[in-house]
Each structure stands twice: as structure tokens, then as C-alpha cells.
Amino acid sequence: MPFARSHLVEDLRRLGLNPGELVMVHASVRAVGSVHGGPDEIHRAVEDAVAPGGTVMMFVGCQDGFDDVGRGVYSPEQEAAILAHQPPFDPHSARAQRDFGALAEFFRSSPRTVCSEAVCGRVAARGAKAAWLVADAPWNYGFGPGSPLAKFVETRGRVLLLGSSHDEVTVLHYAEHIADFADKRVVRYRVPWLQDRKRLWRDVEEFNTGGDGVHAHWPHHFFARIVDDFIRASGPPQGQVGNAESFLLDGAALVNHAVPLMQRQAAQKEAVL
Numbered sequence: 001m002p003f004a005r006s007h008l009v010e011d012l013r014r015l016g017l018n019p020g021e022l023v024m025v026h027a028s029v030r031a032v033g034s035v036h037g038g039p040d041e042i043h044r045a046v047e048d049a050v051a052p053g054g055t056v057m058m059f060v061g062c063q064d065g066f067d068d069v070g071r072g073v074y075s076p077e078q079e080a081a082i083l084a085h086q087p088p089f090d091p092h093s094a095r096a097q098r099d100f101g102a103l104a105e106f107f108r109s110s111p112r113t114v115c116s117e118a119v120c121g122r123v124a125a126r127g128a129k130a131a132w133l134v135a136d137a138p139w140n141y142g143f144g145p146g147s148p149l150a151k152f153v154e155t156r157g158r159v160l161l162l163g164s165s166h167d168e169v170t171v172l173h174y175a176e177h178i179a180d181f182a183d184k185r186v187v188r189y190r191v192p193w194l195q196d197r198k199r200l201w202r203d204v205e206e207f208n209t210g211g212d213g214v215h216a217h218w219p220h221h222f223f224a225r226i227v228d229d230f231i232r233a234s235g236p237p238q239g240q241v242g243n244a245e246s247f248l249l250d251g252a253a254l255v256n257h258a259v260p261l262m263q264r265q266a267a268q269k270e271a272v273l
Helices: 005-015 040-050 076-085 102-108 130-134 148-154 171-178 222-234 251-267
Strands: 022-027 055-059 123-127 158-162 186-195 198-207 238-241 244-250
Touching: 005 040, 005 238, 005 244, 022 040, 022 102, 040 055, 040 102, 040 123, 055 102, 055 130, 102 123, 123 130, 123 148, 130 148, 148 171, 148 251, 158 251, 171 198, 171 222, 171 251, 222 244, 222 251, 244 251
Parallel strands: 022 055, 022 158
Antiparallel strands: 055 123, 158 244, 186 198, 238 244
């Protein structure tokens, strides 16, 4: 039988999610299971659980082509086609990156959801702190200081994992930015942007958040190893939401746990975890 939205709210409250909280969601729709009304009821249930006064956010990124020219992921011919034909990036209507799961786009496109305007580190948010979270997001190094992720950590937001991969916890990119270690990989790319009714190409740079990681010593599934180590060490709230094994993690505590591990890992080739 499908779950009702009210059942998911009960599960979330039992997990420890409270009214007034700021929560960043990573979710697998398949893991949660069938829900009356469809997958949109999942993010609405999270919003219900933090009401009144709460805020829900998700990392949404952007579709292919908007932040790829210059990264070396496409052939020269493919990049030429993007440069010739890619429309300007519109932060308010650009769809979420498909790799982040269906719920990211359902959430982004729902009424009252707002998005940060920069391509780098683009998040969507809804609720009391949403406008503040997405305001003035930096175009360069958009996962670091001044970013929505930095604001999330500063206000003691919590990370909600609803059956999702532990390797995709976005706030750990903020840890990579503030951790003190040498030889961080930097990527530079171009973004199509509309200015004075003309499409221009804007140069952007950030620390590498791609699959090969910000440092040459990052082991396979490094983020998942960090998250799992944090769970073992801190014993955060965990339980079932729908059918999904779920965890509720203190974002600032997770970052503080990750930074020294990242600094140790950057200093040696063998995995520290």
C-alpha cells in the first residue's frame, strides 16, 4: 500500500525533525516507496514536519551544457556546438541536474521555491529562511564562504538522508573549501548568461566537485566513508521514513568531523578511512 503524506510526517517527527528547523534533503524516491499523490508528497511532508517557521533546501545544480565548456568533458566539436547553441542560463527556470534524483526537480519546480542565481553550488529552498539562503550566492567558489552551504552550516542546519547515497552529501564540498590543505584541484568553465538582451559567456572557477575529486589523494567514495564514520562516531537519529533507511545529521558537526579527515587524507596517499 502507498504511504500517505501524513504517515511520512509522523516518521520524520519520530526521526527527530522539529518545527522551525532548517533541513537539507537528499532523497531516493524509490527507497521511500510509493506515496499517495506521487513523489511531490515527499518534499511536502518534510516541509510539514518543520512547520511552522522551518526551511527546506536541496542542491539542484543545472542541466548539462551550462557549466561544462572548458572542463575537458566534451570534445572540441561538442564544445563548439554548445558555444553556438546553448541558451542563456536562467537560474529561476533551469531544471535540476538529473543525476541528483527526481525529487530535486520536483522540489525546484514547486510553487514558492526559490533558487540561488549562480550556477556553481546552485540550491533551491522553500520556507522562512529561503530568500536569505539563496541571496548573493558567489559565482566563483560557490560551495565556500558566503554560499548557501556556508549559511546552512552557520545556522546549524541538519542534513536529512532519505535512503540516499551517503556519497552525495553536498555540504562536504563546503568542508573541502574551508579545509587547509595544498594542491586543491581548480576547474574553470564558461556559462552562457543573458545581459542587456545579449547572450554572453561568463568565466567561472571553483574547486573541483566532479567525480575525480578536489585532491589527487581522495579515495573512491570518500564522502560516503566520511559520512559513515561520522554516523558511527556520533550516533545521529536514524529510522525508517516510508521504506527508506534515514538519518538526520548535524551539518556543522559533520563538517567539523570531515575537515581534519580531509587534511590527513591530502597529506598521504593511503586511505585514512
